[in-house]
Amino acid sequence: MTPKDEAELGEAVRQAKAPLAIRGGGTRLTGLAGEALSVSGLSGITLYEPGALTMVAQAGTPLAEVEAALAAENQRLAFEPMDHRGLLGTEGVPTIGGVFAANVSGPRRVQAGAARDFLLGVRYIDGMGQAIKNGGRVMKNVTGYDLVKLMAGSWGTLGVLSEVSFKVLPRPETEATLRVAVDGAAAAVRALSVALGSPFEVSGAAYDPDQGAALLRIEGFAPSVSYRAGRLSALLGASGAVELVEDAATSAALWAALRDVAPFRGQSGDVWRLSCKPSQAPELAARLKAEALLFDWGGGLIWARVPEGTDLRARAGSYDGHATLMRAAPETRARLGMFQPQPAPLAAIAAGLRAKFDPRGIFNPGLMG
Numbered sequence: 001m002t003p004k005d006e007a008e009l010g011e012a013v014r015q016a017k018a019p020l021a022i023r024g025g026g027t028r029l030t031g032l033a034g035e036a037l038s039v040s041g042l043s044g045i046t047l048y049e050p051g052a053l054t055m056v057a058q059a060g061t062p063l064a065e066v067e068a069a070l071a072a073e074n075q076r077l078a079f080e081p082m083d084h085r086g087l088l089g090t091e092g093v094p095t096i097g098g099v100f101a102a103n104v105s106g107p108r109r110v111q112a113g114a115a116r117d118f119l120l121g122v123r124y125i126d127g128m129g130q131a132i133k134n135g136g137r138v139m140k141n142v143t144g145y146d147l148v149k150l151m152a153g154s155w156g157t158l159g160v161l162s163e164v165s166f167k168v169l170p171r172p173e174t175e176a177t178l179r180v181a182v183d184g185a186a187a188a189v190r191a192l193s194v195a196l197g198s199p200f201e202v203s204g205a206a207y208d209p210d211q212g213a214a215l216l217r218i219e220g221f222a223p224s225v226s227y228r229a230g231r232l233s234a235l236l237g238a239s240g241a242v243e244l245v246e247d248a249a250t251s252a253a254l255w256a257a258l259r260d261v262a263p264f265r266g267q268s269g270d271v272w273r274l275s276c277k278p279s280q281a282p283e284l285a286a287r288l289k290a291e292a293l294l295f296d297w298g299g300g301l302i303w304a305r306v307p308e309g310t311d312l313r314a315r316a317g318s319y320d321g322h323a324t325l326m327r328a329a330p331e332t333r334a335r336l337g338m339f340q341p342q343p344a345p346l347a348a349i350a351a352g353l354r355a356k357f358d359p360r361g362i363f364n365p366g367l368m369g
Helices: 006-015 063-072 096-101 147-151 185-196 222-235 248-259 278-288 312-316 330-336 344-357
Strands: 020-023 035-038 045-049 054-058 119-125 131-135 160-167 174-181 202-208 213-220 242-245 270-275 292-296 301-306 322-327
Touching: 006 035, 006 119, 006 160, 045 063, 054 063, 063 096, 096 160, 119 147, 131 147, 174 185, 174 222, 174 248, 185 202, 185 213, 185 222, 185 278, 185 292, 202 248, 213 222, 213 248, 222 242, 242 248, 270 312, 278 292, 278 301, 278 312, 312 322, 322 330
Parallel strands: 020 035
Antiparallel strands: 045 054, 054 160, 119 131, 119 160, 174 213, 174 242, 202 213, 202 292, 270 301, 270 322, 292 301
Protein backbone atom coordinates (compact mmCIF):
# COMPACT_ATOMS: atom_id res chain seq x y z
CA MET A 1 0.00 0.00 0.00
CA THR A 2 1.21 3.46 -0.90
CA PRO A 3 -1.20 6.14 0.41
CA LYS A 4 -1.06 9.50 -1.33
CA ASP A 5 -1.75 11.71 1.70
CA GLU A 6 -2.12 11.63 5.47
CA ALA A 7 -5.85 10.93 5.32
CA GLU A 8 -5.30 7.84 3.15
CA LEU A 9 -2.46 6.76 5.45
CA GLY A 10 -4.73 6.95 8.48
CA GLU A 11 -7.44 5.02 6.69
CA ALA A 12 -4.99 2.31 5.66
CA VAL A 13 -3.97 1.84 9.29
CA ARG A 14 -7.56 1.86 10.53
CA GLN A 15 -8.56 -0.81 8.01
CA ALA A 16 -5.55 -3.05 8.67
CA LYS A 17 -6.49 -6.51 9.92
CA ALA A 18 -2.94 -7.88 10.07
CA PRO A 19 0.61 -6.60 10.79
CA LEU A 20 2.02 -3.79 8.66
CA ALA A 21 5.64 -3.51 7.53
CA ILE A 22 6.32 0.24 7.58
CA ARG A 23 8.54 1.45 4.74
CA GLY A 24 10.05 4.73 3.69
CA GLY A 25 12.15 4.35 0.56
CA GLY A 26 12.96 0.68 1.21
CA THR A 27 16.69 1.26 1.72
CA ARG A 28 17.07 -0.17 5.24
CA LEU A 29 14.53 -2.66 6.56
CA THR A 30 13.70 -5.55 4.25
CA GLY A 31 11.93 -8.83 4.83
CA LEU A 32 9.69 -7.63 7.66
CA ALA A 33 6.56 -9.65 8.32
CA GLY A 34 3.28 -8.07 7.29
CA GLU A 35 1.83 -6.11 4.41
CA ALA A 36 4.11 -3.32 3.21
CA LEU A 37 2.84 0.17 4.00
CA SER A 38 4.94 2.79 2.24
CA VAL A 39 4.92 6.53 2.92
CA SER A 40 6.72 7.27 -0.36
CA GLY A 41 3.47 8.74 -1.71
CA LEU A 42 3.59 11.48 0.93
CA SER A 43 6.27 13.61 -0.68
CA GLY A 44 7.24 17.25 -0.93
CA ILE A 45 8.80 20.12 1.01
CA THR A 46 5.90 22.05 2.49
CA LEU A 47 7.81 24.88 4.17
CA TYR A 48 11.40 26.08 3.99
CA GLU A 49 12.59 29.23 5.75
CA PRO A 50 16.36 29.56 5.21
CA GLY A 51 16.53 32.62 7.45
CA ALA A 52 14.92 30.71 10.31
CA LEU A 53 17.03 27.58 9.59
CA THR A 54 13.94 25.39 9.47
CA MET A 55 12.32 23.06 6.96
CA VAL A 56 9.09 21.04 6.95
CA ALA A 57 8.69 18.06 4.63
CA GLN A 58 6.36 15.14 4.19
CA ALA A 59 7.86 11.89 5.41
CA GLY A 60 8.24 10.30 1.99
CA THR A 61 10.22 13.19 0.53
CA PRO A 62 13.45 11.87 -1.01
CA LEU A 63 16.49 12.85 1.01
CA ALA A 64 18.17 14.00 -2.20
CA GLU A 65 15.37 16.53 -2.76
CA VAL A 66 15.84 17.91 0.75
CA GLU A 67 19.61 18.15 0.37
CA ALA A 68 19.33 19.84 -3.03
CA ALA A 69 16.99 22.50 -1.66
CA LEU A 70 19.35 23.13 1.23
CA ALA A 71 22.43 23.26 -1.00
CA ALA A 72 20.77 25.97 -3.11
CA GLU A 73 20.73 28.13 0.03
CA ASN A 74 24.22 27.03 1.13
CA GLN A 75 22.76 25.03 4.03
CA ARG A 76 22.82 21.35 5.03
CA LEU A 77 21.68 18.62 7.38
CA ALA A 78 24.46 18.89 9.94
CA PHE A 79 24.05 15.31 11.19
CA GLU A 80 25.00 13.98 7.69
CA PRO A 81 22.73 10.92 7.45
CA MET A 82 24.24 7.71 6.11
CA ASP A 83 23.21 6.14 2.81
CA HIS A 84 22.75 2.44 3.63
CA ARG A 85 22.25 1.16 0.08
CA GLY A 86 25.85 0.26 -0.70
CA LEU A 87 26.41 -1.51 2.61
CA LEU A 88 23.11 -3.39 2.68
CA GLY A 89 22.85 -4.05 -1.05
CA THR A 90 19.40 -2.45 -1.21
CA GLU A 91 17.80 -0.20 -3.78
CA GLY A 92 15.12 2.43 -3.42
CA VAL A 93 15.39 6.08 -2.43
CA PRO A 94 16.27 7.28 1.11
CA THR A 95 13.52 9.47 2.57
CA ILE A 96 13.62 12.19 5.20
CA GLY A 97 11.02 10.35 7.29
CA GLY A 98 13.16 7.21 7.22
CA VAL A 99 16.18 9.21 8.36
CA PHE A 100 14.39 10.42 11.48
CA ALA A 101 12.52 7.17 12.12
CA ALA A 102 15.87 5.39 12.32
CA ASN A 103 17.74 8.37 13.86
CA VAL A 104 20.40 8.04 11.16
CA SER A 105 23.41 10.10 12.21
CA GLY A 106 26.85 10.29 10.62
CA PRO A 107 30.40 11.22 11.70
CA ARG A 108 29.49 14.81 12.62
CA ARG A 109 27.41 13.54 15.54
CA VAL A 110 30.45 14.05 17.79
CA GLN A 111 30.11 17.80 17.25
CA ALA A 112 26.61 18.62 15.97
CA GLY A 113 24.52 15.92 17.63
CA ALA A 114 22.24 13.18 16.32
CA ALA A 115 19.33 13.42 13.89
CA ARG A 116 16.84 13.51 16.81
CA ASP A 117 18.54 16.65 18.13
CA PHE A 118 17.46 18.50 14.97
CA LEU A 119 13.88 17.25 14.89
CA LEU A 120 11.47 20.02 15.91
CA GLY A 121 8.05 18.52 15.26
CA VAL A 122 6.26 15.51 13.83
CA ARG A 123 2.92 14.42 12.48
CA TYR A 124 2.25 10.70 12.61
CA ILE A 125 -0.49 8.08 12.47
CA ASP A 126 -0.89 5.99 15.62
CA GLY A 127 -1.95 2.36 15.80
CA MET A 128 -5.64 3.28 15.71
CA GLY A 129 -5.29 5.36 12.56
CA GLN A 130 -5.46 8.73 14.30
CA ALA A 131 -3.33 11.66 13.09
CA ILE A 132 -1.21 13.05 15.95
CA LYS A 133 0.84 16.25 15.95
CA ASN A 134 3.62 17.04 18.40
CA GLY A 135 6.26 19.76 18.53
CA GLY A 136 6.25 22.65 16.12
CA ARG A 137 7.90 24.37 13.21
CA VAL A 138 10.17 26.65 15.22
CA MET A 139 13.13 26.01 17.49
CA LYS A 140 11.48 27.38 20.66
CA ASN A 141 8.60 25.04 21.26
CA VAL A 142 8.18 23.33 24.63
CA THR A 143 4.45 22.68 24.74
CA GLY A 144 3.18 19.24 25.77
CA TYR A 145 5.04 15.97 26.07
CA ASP A 146 8.16 15.59 23.94
CA LEU A 147 6.92 12.81 21.68
CA VAL A 148 9.20 14.15 18.95
CA LYS A 149 12.33 12.64 20.49
CA LEU A 150 10.43 9.44 21.25
CA MET A 151 9.49 8.96 17.60
CA ALA A 152 13.07 9.50 16.43
CA GLY A 153 14.77 6.12 16.42
CA SER A 154 11.55 4.15 17.00
CA TRP A 155 11.85 2.49 13.57
CA GLY A 156 8.13 2.72 12.86
CA THR A 157 7.11 0.70 15.90
CA LEU A 158 5.21 3.53 17.62
CA GLY A 159 3.62 5.28 14.66
CA VAL A 160 3.92 6.04 10.97
CA LEU A 161 5.50 9.44 10.35
CA SER A 162 3.63 11.59 7.85
CA GLU A 163 5.47 14.92 8.25
CA VAL A 164 8.63 16.15 9.96
CA SER A 165 9.92 19.62 10.76
CA PHE A 166 13.59 20.06 11.50
CA LYS A 167 16.46 22.44 12.01
CA VAL A 168 19.17 22.95 9.39
CA LEU A 169 22.53 24.72 9.55
CA PRO A 170 24.76 26.75 7.21
CA ARG A 171 27.28 24.90 5.06
CA PRO A 172 30.90 25.71 6.04
CA GLU A 173 33.21 27.45 3.61
CA THR A 174 35.76 24.63 3.54
CA GLU A 175 37.08 21.58 5.35
CA ALA A 176 40.31 19.65 5.85
CA THR A 177 41.28 16.26 7.25
CA LEU A 178 44.25 15.22 9.34
CA ARG A 179 45.56 11.68 8.97
CA VAL A 180 47.55 10.61 12.02
CA ALA A 181 49.58 7.42 11.65
CA VAL A 182 48.89 5.23 14.69
CA ASP A 183 49.86 1.76 15.84
CA GLY A 184 46.61 0.02 16.69
CA ALA A 185 43.21 0.85 18.10
CA ALA A 186 44.38 1.92 21.55
CA ALA A 187 46.74 4.53 20.11
CA ALA A 188 44.04 5.68 17.70
CA VAL A 189 41.44 6.21 20.41
CA ARG A 190 43.99 8.11 22.53
CA ALA A 191 44.73 10.45 19.62
CA LEU A 192 41.05 10.92 18.84
CA SER A 193 40.32 11.68 22.50
CA VAL A 194 43.07 14.28 22.63
CA ALA A 195 41.69 15.97 19.50
CA LEU A 196 38.08 15.91 20.70
CA GLY A 197 39.15 17.34 24.04
CA SER A 198 40.99 20.22 22.39
CA PRO A 199 39.46 23.64 21.62
CA PHE A 200 39.90 23.16 17.87
CA GLU A 201 36.30 22.10 17.06
CA VAL A 202 36.82 18.72 15.46
CA SER A 203 33.73 17.64 13.46
CA GLY A 204 34.80 14.09 12.67
CA ALA A 205 36.94 11.58 14.57
CA ALA A 206 37.40 8.12 13.08
CA TYR A 207 39.92 5.28 12.83
CA ASP A 208 40.44 3.04 9.82
CA PRO A 209 42.67 0.07 10.72
CA ASP A 210 43.31 -0.67 7.03
CA GLN A 211 44.86 2.79 6.64
CA GLY A 212 46.55 2.60 10.03
CA ALA A 213 45.37 6.13 10.63
CA ALA A 214 43.25 8.19 12.97
CA LEU A 215 41.21 10.65 10.91
CA LEU A 216 40.13 14.09 12.09
CA ARG A 217 37.98 16.63 10.26
CA ILE A 218 37.97 20.40 10.72
CA GLU A 219 35.37 22.66 9.05
CA GLY A 220 34.69 26.39 8.85
CA PHE A 221 36.11 29.53 7.28
CA ALA A 222 39.36 28.93 5.42
CA PRO A 223 41.66 30.96 7.75
CA SER A 224 40.16 29.25 10.81
CA VAL A 225 40.52 25.78 9.28
CA SER A 226 44.16 26.48 8.39
CA TYR A 227 44.95 27.76 11.89
CA ARG A 228 43.19 24.92 13.71
CA ALA A 229 44.73 22.28 11.45
CA GLY A 230 48.18 23.63 12.25
CA ARG A 231 47.56 23.70 15.98
CA LEU A 232 46.02 20.25 15.97
CA SER A 233 48.94 18.86 13.95
CA ALA A 234 51.33 20.17 16.56
CA LEU A 235 49.20 18.79 19.38
CA LEU A 236 49.11 15.31 17.84
CA GLY A 237 52.69 15.17 16.67
CA ALA A 238 53.62 12.82 19.51
CA SER A 239 50.89 10.38 18.43
CA GLY A 240 52.40 9.73 15.00
CA ALA A 241 53.19 11.28 11.64
CA VAL A 242 50.50 13.76 10.60
CA GLU A 243 49.37 14.27 7.00
CA LEU A 244 47.03 17.14 6.12
CA VAL A 245 44.43 16.67 3.39
CA GLU A 246 43.73 20.29 2.47
CA ASP A 247 41.60 19.80 -0.63
CA ALA A 248 37.98 20.17 0.50
CA ALA A 249 36.55 17.83 -2.15
CA THR A 250 39.02 15.07 -1.28
CA SER A 251 38.27 15.49 2.41
CA ALA A 252 34.52 15.40 1.79
CA ALA A 253 34.81 12.20 -0.27
CA LEU A 254 36.85 10.56 2.48
CA TRP A 255 34.19 11.30 5.10
CA ALA A 256 31.34 10.27 2.81
CA ALA A 257 33.03 6.88 2.44
CA LEU A 258 33.43 6.60 6.21
CA ARG A 259 29.82 7.67 6.77
CA ASP A 260 28.52 5.00 4.40
CA VAL A 261 30.99 2.29 5.59
CA ALA A 262 32.19 1.98 2.00
CA PRO A 263 35.07 -0.43 2.81
CA PHE A 264 32.48 -3.13 3.66
CA ARG A 265 30.59 -2.86 0.37
CA GLY A 266 30.58 -6.02 -1.68
CA GLN A 267 32.41 -7.94 1.05
CA SER A 268 30.98 -11.20 2.35
CA GLY A 269 29.87 -11.65 5.94
CA ASP A 270 27.48 -10.10 8.42
CA VAL A 271 27.79 -6.46 9.45
CA TRP A 272 27.25 -5.26 13.02
CA ARG A 273 27.13 -1.77 14.49
CA LEU A 274 28.24 -1.43 18.12
CA SER A 275 27.87 1.61 20.38
CA CYS A 276 30.22 1.76 23.35
CA LYS A 277 32.32 4.00 25.54
CA PRO A 278 35.35 5.11 23.50
CA SER A 279 37.62 4.02 26.35
CA GLN A 280 36.26 0.47 25.98
CA ALA A 281 36.56 0.35 22.19
CA PRO A 282 40.09 -1.13 21.80
CA GLU A 283 39.48 -4.03 24.19
CA LEU A 284 35.99 -4.62 22.81
CA ALA A 285 37.26 -4.64 19.23
CA ALA A 286 39.89 -7.23 20.11
CA ARG A 287 37.23 -9.55 21.53
CA LEU A 288 35.15 -9.33 18.35
CA LYS A 289 37.82 -11.10 16.22
CA ALA A 290 36.27 -9.39 13.21
CA GLU A 291 37.39 -9.73 9.61
CA ALA A 292 37.23 -5.94 9.26
CA LEU A 293 36.63 -3.00 11.58
CA LEU A 294 35.90 0.71 11.27
CA PHE A 295 35.69 3.14 14.20
CA ASP A 296 33.72 6.40 14.27
CA TRP A 297 32.59 8.93 16.89
CA GLY A 298 36.00 8.97 18.55
CA GLY A 299 35.73 5.21 19.18
CA GLY A 300 32.13 5.34 20.41
CA LEU A 301 30.88 3.55 17.29
CA ILE A 302 32.39 0.36 15.87
CA TRP A 303 31.42 -1.23 12.57
CA ALA A 304 32.41 -4.91 12.40
CA ARG A 305 32.28 -7.42 9.55
CA VAL A 306 32.30 -11.06 10.68
CA PRO A 307 31.61 -14.50 9.16
CA GLU A 308 27.96 -15.20 8.40
CA GLY A 309 25.90 -16.42 11.33
CA THR A 310 28.31 -15.14 14.01
CA ASP A 311 26.70 -14.23 17.34
CA LEU A 312 28.75 -11.10 17.88
CA ARG A 313 26.90 -10.20 21.06
CA ALA A 314 28.19 -13.39 22.65
CA ARG A 315 31.73 -12.59 21.50
CA ALA A 316 31.53 -9.02 22.77
CA GLY A 317 30.53 -10.06 26.28
CA SER A 318 29.79 -7.38 28.85
CA TYR A 319 30.40 -3.70 28.06
CA ASP A 320 28.60 -0.36 28.30
CA GLY A 321 26.70 -0.32 25.05
CA HIS A 322 24.74 -2.40 22.57
CA ALA A 323 25.15 -4.21 19.25
CA THR A 324 22.79 -3.92 16.26
CA LEU A 325 22.77 -6.49 13.47
CA MET A 326 22.71 -4.40 10.30
CA ARG A 327 23.30 -6.97 7.55
CA ALA A 328 22.72 -10.71 7.68
CA ALA A 329 20.74 -13.56 6.15
CA PRO A 330 17.07 -13.82 7.18
CA GLU A 331 17.73 -16.91 9.32
CA THR A 332 20.47 -15.08 11.25
CA ARG A 333 18.18 -12.10 11.79
CA ALA A 334 15.44 -14.42 13.04
CA ARG A 335 17.83 -16.16 15.43
CA LEU A 336 19.70 -13.15 16.82
CA GLY A 337 17.34 -10.22 16.26
CA MET A 338 18.34 -6.86 14.84
CA PHE A 339 18.39 -5.00 18.15
CA GLN A 340 20.10 -5.91 21.41
CA PRO A 341 17.65 -7.40 23.93
CA GLN A 342 16.89 -4.87 26.65
CA PRO A 343 17.17 -5.46 30.40
CA ALA A 344 13.82 -6.51 31.85
CA PRO A 345 12.91 -3.11 33.39
CA LEU A 346 13.60 -1.24 30.12
CA ALA A 347 11.84 -3.92 28.08
CA ALA A 348 8.75 -3.51 30.25
CA ILE A 349 8.75 0.28 29.71
CA ALA A 350 9.21 -0.16 25.96
CA ALA A 351 6.39 -2.71 25.78
CA GLY A 352 4.13 -0.35 27.72
CA LEU A 353 4.86 2.49 25.31
CA ARG A 354 4.14 0.31 22.29
CA ALA A 355 0.87 -0.80 23.85
CA LYS A 356 -0.20 2.84 24.21
CA PHE A 357 0.87 4.00 20.76
CA ASP A 358 -0.04 0.81 18.90
CA PRO A 359 -2.58 -1.12 20.99
CA ARG A 360 -3.28 -3.60 18.19
CA GLY A 361 0.42 -4.42 17.78
CA ILE A 362 0.42 -3.99 14.00
CA PHE A 363 3.47 -1.75 13.43
CA ASN A 364 6.64 -3.72 12.58
CA PRO A 365 5.83 -6.36 15.24
CA GLY A 366 8.84 -8.11 16.76
CA LEU A 367 11.37 -5.66 15.35
CA MET A 368 12.31 -4.05 18.66
CA GLY A 369 11.17 -6.71 21.07
